[in-house]
Amino acid sequence: MTDDWRGRLQAEIDKRGTSYRRLSLDAGLGEAYVSELYRLGKDPTIGNLTKIAQTLNVSVAYLMTGADVSREDEEFLSILAELPDAEREALRRLIQAARRPPPSNPEPAS
Helix, strand or coil, X not given: CCCCHHHHHHHHHHHHCCCHHHHHHHCCCXXXXXXXXXXXXXXXCHHHHHHHHHHHCCCHHHHHHCCCCCHXXXXXXXXXXXXXXXXXXXXXXXXXXXXXXXXXXXXXXX
């Protein structure tokens, strides 16, 4: 596996046998967009990287980190990222509370 997003993107492009131009057009970007990521060392916006990932049917998380994340998990993370800090913290506490085992009830004294 490659150590950076450009390497993972290149591996996905190679695996599909597509060109930079074709990927750029299929993702709805300018025809030279993907080529410029490599040739000019540009960094994509998260929106454009999302379009590329969707076109390749991989997650943005995979391209960025190499970690395979399900579409459902990626959707959840996207929703979570859009929440205000206070709501995100409240949801984190709720999830943590739901993961804890229920308190054990001691046996009543006879």
